[in-house]
Amino acid sequence: MKKDIYQIRSNEPLTASVWRMTLAGDTQAITAPGQFVNLAIDGLFLRRPISVCDCEPDRLTLIYKVVGEGTERMSRMKAGDELDLLTGLGNGFSIGADLRRPLLVGGGVGVPPLYLLAKRLLAAGLPVQAVLGFNTAAECFYEAEFRALGCGVTVATVDGSAGVKGFVTTAIAHRNLDFDYFYACGPLPMLRALCDAVPQEGQLSFEERMGCGFGGCMGCTCRTKNGPKRICKEGPVLEKGEIVW
Amino acid sequence: MVDTSVVLSGWRLDNPVVPASGTFGYGSEFKDFYDLDVLGTFSFKGTTREPRYGNPTPRIAECTAGMINAVGLQNPGIDAVIYDELPRLKTFFHKKVIANISGFSVDEYAYCCERIDREEQVGIIEVNISCPNVRHGGMSFGTSPESAAEVTRAVKAVTTKPVYMKLSPNVSDIVAIARACVEAGADGLCLINTVLGMRIDVRRRRAVVANTMGGFSGPAVFPLAVRMVYQAAKACAVPVIGCGGVQSARDVIEMMMAGATAVEVGAANLVNPYACREIVEALPAEMERLGIERLSDIIGSAHNDEW
Numbered sequence: 001m002k003k004d005i006y007q008i009r010s011n012e013p014l015t016a017s018v019w020r021m022t023l024a025g026d027t028q029a030i031t032a033p034g035q036f037v038n039l040a041i042d043g044l045f046l047r048r049p050i051s052v053c054d055c056e057p058d059r060l061t062l063i064y065k066v067v068g069e070g071t072e073r074m075s076r077m078k079a080g081d082e083l084d085l086l087t088g089l090g091n092g093f094s095i096g097a098d099l100r101r102p103l104l105v106g107g108g109v110g111v112p113p114l115y116l117l118a119k120r121l122l123a124a125g126l127p128v129q130a131v132l133g134f135n136t137a138a139e140c141f142y143e144a145e146f147r148a149l150g151c152g153v154t155v156a157t158v159d160g161s162a163g164v165k166g167f168v169t170t171a172i173a174h175r176n177l178d179f180d181y182f183y184a185c186g187p188l189p190m191l192r193a194l195c196d197a198v199p200q201e202g203q204l205s206f207e208e209r210m211g212c213g214f215g216g217c218m219g220c221t222c223r224t225k226n227g228p229k230r231i232c233k234e235g236p237v238l239e240k241g242e243i244v245w
Numbered sequence: 246m247v248d249t250s251v252v253l254s255g256w257r258l259d260n261p262v263v264p265a266s267g268t269f270g271y272g273s274e275f276k277d278f279y280d281l282d283v284l285g286t287f288s289f290k291g292t293t294r295e296p297r298y299g300n301p302t303p304r305i306a307e308c309t310a311g312m313i314n315a316v317g318l319q320n321p322g323i324d325a326v327i328y329d330e331l332p333r334l335k336t337f338f339h340k341k342v343i344a345n346i347s348g349f350s351v352d353e354y355a356y357c358c359e360r361i362d363r364e365e366q367v368g369i370i371e372v373n374i375s376c377p378n379v380r381h382g383g384m385s386f387g388t389s390p391e392s393a394a395e396v397t398r399a400v401k402a403v404t405t406k407p408v409y410m411k412l413s414p415n416v417s418d419i420v421a422i423a424r425a426c427v428e429a430g431a432d433g434l435c436l437i438n439t440v441l442g443m444r445i446d447v448r449r450r451r452a453v454v455a456n457t458m459g460g461f462s463g464p465a466v467f468p469l470a471v472r473m474v475y476q477a478a479k480a481c482a483v484p485v486i487g488c489g490g491v492q493s494a495r496d497v498i499e500m501m502m503a504g505a506t507a508v509e510v511g512a513a514n515l516v517n518p519y520a521c522r523e524i525v526e527a528l529p530a531e532m533e534r535l536g537i538e539r540l541s542d543i544i545g546s547a548h549n550d551e552w
Contacts, residue, residue, distance in 0.1 A: 045310060209302065209305045212515035216269060216274045216518070217316065217515050218319045219302075219305040220302060221302065
């Protein structure tokens with residue numbers, strides 16, 4: 001965990017409501033894909049947690065959806081502006097030694113943290129399949145970026161305007177995707193449907209309203225089969241086998 | 246060299262800066278940010294007899310200059326605190342700590358306080374009769390002078406360490422409650438706990454937190470806290486720990502002028518994990534600017550109403 005000032009390098013919309021912000025600064029505290037940063041926004045009391053989409057030693061990419069006042073203010077920030085970030089928060093995705101054929105499953109703004117994970121899996125020499133689910137074609141983003149990394153990508157949209165018509169679970173069945181383990185991030189109903197639909201084990205990243213983002217306030221606790229866990233500290237990534245729906 | 250030390254019931258603190266219960270866990274999360282020995286001390290998470298999961302999520306709501314929490318006293322229970330948390334704390338914190346104890350019955354308060362009283366790492370027992378986030382417990386004991394006094398008497402009967410009662414601001418007469426605690430034997434007071442508040446998600450037309458209401462804290466409550474500390478400290482001849490909305494060294498000084506001997510910092514820790522260390526570091530320069538040589542000299546210095 002590290003608190004530092006970062007400088008915005010770019011901030012641009014990818015769709016009508018999803019934005020990508022790149023920041024310059026020291027990212028050494030970020031140790032795993034699936035971790036998040038918590039950023040201070042002038043005029044708002046609590047920090048806003050955003051998952052890390054990509055990270056290099058001196059550069060950070062965040063993708064966020066404008067859903068409230070905090071993210072709305074973020075979308076108005078400009079290159080050159082400075083942001084106070086806590087980085088390296090949370091327990092991210094881990095890559096098991098016996099992993100062979102991972103499947104990434106992202107829904108909407110749950111897609112971004114899977115990007116850094118895909119890079120790490122590919123770097124470990126593993127073939128990566130990704131299923132990216134959105135509501136409509138207009139809401140799709142990052143399909144090309146995942147392909148450019150070398151992932152096999154299947155897009156699903158609820159209205160059928162792009163890729164397979166239906167949910168991510170429809171796409172997995174439709175394409176008969178072969179995988180031995182999955183990694184998922186997306187809306188709660190998607191995560192639950194996925195766990196019900198596939199027998200494989202996996203890791204899932206959860207979201208919860210947070211106070212501090214580093215385990216101090218107990219604001220984001222959820223029940224698991226291994227006792228209460230803080231989404232910001234022991235999470236956001238939990239294993240399928242421990243989840244209490 | 247200015248002197249930042251203060252004395253709480255015979256316990257000398259290097260400085261009056263104390264992270265408030267519920268914002269600092271049992272210290273583990275913050276030791277990764279800085280050396281906690283720079284603090285005066287800290288007040289650990291409100292602890293009950295049994296482990297508690299707390300309320301369903303969402304438990305947190307953003308507010309203007311503050312936040313609402315409805316955590317609901319999540320804690321691992323008194324056994325885990327004594328057998329796991331305190332030994333762990335000893336490895337990275339070398340001062341005594343304030344033990345914050347909560348409960349759902351007078352017996353539970355007495356039981357937990359008696360247990361924690363035997364721990365040499367505990368300097369003061371802070372009895373939380375003011376948690377707004379649980380039913381039939383917490384705040385329900387702190388909103389009438391009679392029940393506040395009953396808890397105080399029960400705890401005092403089974404303890405040897407100083408007992409400070411943590412008071413709720415959600416009362417019509419803070420002085421009556423404060424006096425009732427002191428008359429029942431309290432060695433000190435701590436105030437204020439959070440203010441009962443509520444936010445509504447206007448799109449969904451329902452409360453933001455699952456518990457509907459929660460405790461409002463943050464800089465917005467600072468004037469309320471200063472006023473109540475002033476009233477309680479003026480009315481009672483015991484040390485007062487001031488708490489509520491403190492964000493800076495200057496706020497600490499203002500709270501002390503209102504009558505606080507030490508000052509707890511709560512919500513600020515959640516926004517800036519370094520908040521308390523920064524306040525400790527800023528205190529000497531702020532004292533010099535204000536011509537204060539010994540911080541303990543200013544306690545209650547605003548009590549003279551003639552100006």
